[in-house]
Amino acid sequence: MFTYYxxxxxxxxxxxxxxRNILLRKIMLVAFLLLQTGIAVYGFLNLHKTExxxxxxxxxxxxxxxxxxxxxxxxxxxSYIYLQHRKxxxxxQSLYFFALILLIISMTCVYLANHLGVLWVFIEATTLSVxxxxxxxxxxxxxxxxxxYVFICSIGITFAFVGIIFLSKGLQGSGSSSLxxxxxxAHLKNxxxxxxxxxxxxxxxxxxxxxxxxxxxxxxxxxHTVAPPPISAFISxxxxxxxxxSIFRTYSLMAGTSIQPWMNSxxxxxxxxxxxxxxxxxxKVNHLKRMFAYSSLEHMGLAAIGIATGGIGYFAAIFHxxxxxxxxxxxxxxxxxxxxxxxxxxxxxxxxxxSKNITGAIVMLILLISITAMPPSGLFVSxxxxxxxxxxxxxxxxxxxxxxxxxxxxxxxxxxxxKMLFVPSSHPIETKEPLKIxxxxxxxxxxxxxxxxxxxxxxxxxxxxxxxxxxxLLPK
Amino acid sequence: MVNVxxxxxxxxxxxxxxxxxxxxxxxxxAVQGVLLFFVVLFQLEEINTFNLILILMExxxxxxxxxxxxxxxxxxxxxxxxxxxxxxxxxVSLIITTSIVVATILLTNAIKDxxxxxxxxxxxxxxLFTGLYFIITRRKIVTHIMGYxxxxxxxxxxxxxxxxxxxxxxxxxxxxxxxxxxxxxxIFVNRIGNTFxxxxxxxxxxxxx
Numbered sequence: 001m002f003t004y005y006x007x008x009x010x011x012x013x014x015x016x017x018x019x020r021n022i023l024l025r026k027i028m029l030v031a032f033l034l035l036q037t038g039i040a041v042y043g044f045l046n047l048h049k050t051e052x053x054x055x056x057x058x059x060x061x062x063x064x065x066x067x068x069x070x071x072x073x074x075x076x077x078x079s080y081i082y083l084q085h086r087k088x089x090x091x092x093q094s095l096y097f098f099a100l101i102l103l104i105i106s107m108t109c110v111y112l113a114n115h116l117g118v119l120w121v122f123i124e125a126t127t128l129s130v131x132x133x134x135x136x137x138x139x140x141x142x143x144x145x146x147x148x149y150v151f152i153c154s155i156g157i158t159f160a161f162v163g164i165i166f167l168s169k170g171l172q173g174s175g176s177s178s179l180x181x182x183x184x185x186a187h188l189k190n191x192x193x194x195x196x197x198x199x200x201x202x203x204x205x206x207x208x209x210x211x212x213x214x215x216x217x218x219x220x221x222x223x224h225t226v227a228p229p230p231i232s233a234f235i236s237x238x239x240x241x242x243x244x245x246s247i248f249r250t251y252s253l254m255a256g257t258s259i260q261p262w263m264n265s266x267x268x269x270x271x272x273x274x275x276x277x278x279x280x281x282x283x284k285v286n287h288l289k290r291m292f293a294y295s296s297l298e299h300m301g302l303a304a305i306g307i308a309t310g311g312i313g314y315f316a317a318i319f320h321x322x323x324x325x326x327x328x329x330x331x332x333x334x335x336x337x338x339x340x341x342x343x344x345x346x347x348x349x350x351x352x353x354x355s356k357n358i359t360g361a362i363v364m365l366i367l368l369i370s371i372t373a374m375p376p377s378g379l380f381v382s383x384x385x386x387x388x389x390x391x392x393x394x395x396x397x398x399x400x401x402x403x404x405x406x407x408x409x410x411x412x413x414x415x416x417x418x419k420m421l422f423v424p425s426s427h428p429i430e431t432k433e434p435l436k437i438x439x440x441x442x443x444x445x446x447x448x449x450x451x452x453x454x455x456x457x458x459x460x461x462x463x464x465x466x467x468x469x470x471x472x473l474l475p476k
Numbered sequence: 477m478v479n480v481x482x483x484x485x486x487x488x489x490x491x492x493x494x495x496x497x498x499x500x501x502x503x504x505x506a507v508q509g510v511l512l513f514f515v516v517l518f519q520l521e522e523i524n525t526f527n528l529i530l531i532l533m534e535x536x537x538x539x540x541x542x543x544x545x546x547x548x549x550x551x552x553x554x555x556x557x558x559x560x561x562x563x564x565x566x567x568v569s570l571i572i573t574t575s576i577v578v579a580t581i582l583l584t585n586a587i588k589d590x591x592x593x594x595x596x597x598x599x600x601x602x603x604l605f606t607g608l609y610f611i612i613t614r615r616k617i618v619t620h621i622m623g624y625x626x627x628x629x630x631x632x633x634x635x636x637x638x639x640x641x642x643x644x645x646x647x648x649x650x651x652x653x654x655x656x657x658x659x660x661x662x663i664f665v666n667r668i669g670n671t672f673x674x675x676x677x678x679x680x681x682x683x684x685x
């Protein structure tokens with residue numbers, strides 16, 4: 001099945017590269033979505049099955065594959081609207097969908113890869129395909145951001161590769177050379193600690209270019225700024241999940257060895273610094289997309305802390321990533337509408353959104369509640385669980401520090417968003433006539449947000465089982 | 477023999493550190509490719525056709541022919557001036573490269589692992605860090621790609637040092653990825669060349685808060 005998926009999906013990608021016909025493009029996109037759904041459903045029904053030697057439908061991969069599949073529908077839909085309003089020429093549109101399909105394929109492969117080398121290859125493939133999408137608007141700024149993104153990601157990924165080499169050096173001590181994920185932990189028991197530590201550091205730095213953790217967060221933030229909003233939604237959610245899944249897998253590989261407490265402290269510091277940096281910037285930022293990019297950084301930091309503190313934290317970190325994906329994706333879909341109304345992302349030039357697009361404004365209000373993790377929001381549950389795990393791990397000082405920072409985030413986001421919704425802009429409003437937004441374009445955001453709330457309050461047993469299964473190998 | 481080759485490789489790094497012209501930089505990269513080819517050839521235990529073709533592709537064809545030609549094309553197309561324009565004078569650059577090499581020698585000696593091939597390890601780490609150093613201290617965007625290629629060569633040597641046996645499929649994937657990323661980076665260099673008057677990283681500082 002996976003072979004067919006790869007072949008047909010790549011054929012569809014190539015097809016949409018050469019195709020200039022609008023109707024045919026629609027048909028191909030729908031066919032691709034059906035194919036993507038097919039592989040997700042098939043994987044869910046055939047858990048633990050290995051295909052093409054290097055791909056396994058394991059529980060962690062399936063969780064994120066399902067998230068990706070759901071978000072592919074909305075992202076392709078919103079991309080379509082975005083491209084229609086930009087009136088791009090048809091060649092650029094073809095290139096856009098070609099790169100988008102390739103990006104989705106390579107992310108699928110990353111989630112399902114069971115071999116470290118294969119994982120690495122497809123992470124690099126995500127960088128290359130998303131570069132085309134980030135550069136879509138073809139301005140000087142997008143050129144700068146794309147250059148930085150591709151270059152620093154490539155170097156980061158090279159570092160991750162160095163980490164993989166060190167890991168295999170550590171493995172050699174016990175006479176194994178297999179880099180299949182499932183085989184590694186058993187051979188690491190009496191490996192040289194020095195190699196393991198080096199391997200972890202290099203892989204953490206390398207993969208954090210994708211997850212957007214401190215200190216490699218800057219490129220992801222820049223990429224958010226210039227990318228088309230539907231693509232920002234992908235960078236912020238599924239692509240960060242790619243980084244998360246790689247770091248989580250690396251951590252699980254070495255969690256059984258003596259360096260686990262050391263890894264925990266590294267991840268904890270990484271998370272704390274990410275949150276600290278994000279809060280500093282959220283307080284002063286004046287660009288709508290950058291504000292939410294920093295908010296993603298904050299959530300990634302929290303997920304890293306969840307892994308670091310262990311116990312219920314492992315569960316909460318994965319759960320948090322899933323819920324965050326739904327909420328943050330709808331933020332960026334809504335930002336596309338806001339941009340069409342105000343023709344700018346600069347916060348001080350926006351205002352009185354309620355009178356211009358009432359459905360969108362209601363979405364934004366619910367988003368504010370969801371993203372700051374106020375009670376009906378699903379993120380409240382996962383954040384609460386992470387705080388609990390920090391409490392149980394006796395990280396009281398770190399917990400207090402984070403709580404203070406989160407209060408500041410809540411204030412900053414609330415101030416900026418409420419001002420945009422209700423207060424008329426103090427700057428002279430653009431002379432351009434705002435485009436009419438059809439209310440139906442907000443439906444996807446309502447669905448995703450409702451989904452996030454439902455998953456948080458009443459997580460289905462399948463999801464809980466899948467998460468529990470993926471953290472089974474970790475120490476309690 | 478392998479040691480001689482590796483030490484020659486190390487010397488090319490010093491040569492890059494004081495190279496004034498970009499073309500010299502490219503030629504040294506090509507030479508590094510040839511050196512790596514012979515290193516792998518001597519390291520190989522059994523030679524079969526498939527392995528040989530793969531290595532030939534990876535080193536001679538890719539590192540010594542395709543990429544240097546591509547870089548030369550980029551330079552010609554964008555009318556890039558010939559000087560490498562480092563931020564630091566060559567003498568300082570040489571000293572820093574030397575200290576990087578000395579530091580890696582000290583670090584490698586501190587590792588307690590009898591199975592470690594020290595020369596490989598020293599050469600690999602030195603070129604990794606000198607590559608990073610070149611990226612940081614050069615103003616031209618093309619030289620950044622060259623620094624990236626030096627890092628890639630370092631990683632190549634490192635994987636030889638460890639003797640990691642990736643499956644062939646994975647090897648091909650890695651090769652393809654690096655090739656495409658150089659290609660993509662080159663395309664963006666061309667774009668930057670079309671957009672800005674001068675191809676310097678100083679143009680790329682507009683995104684900030």
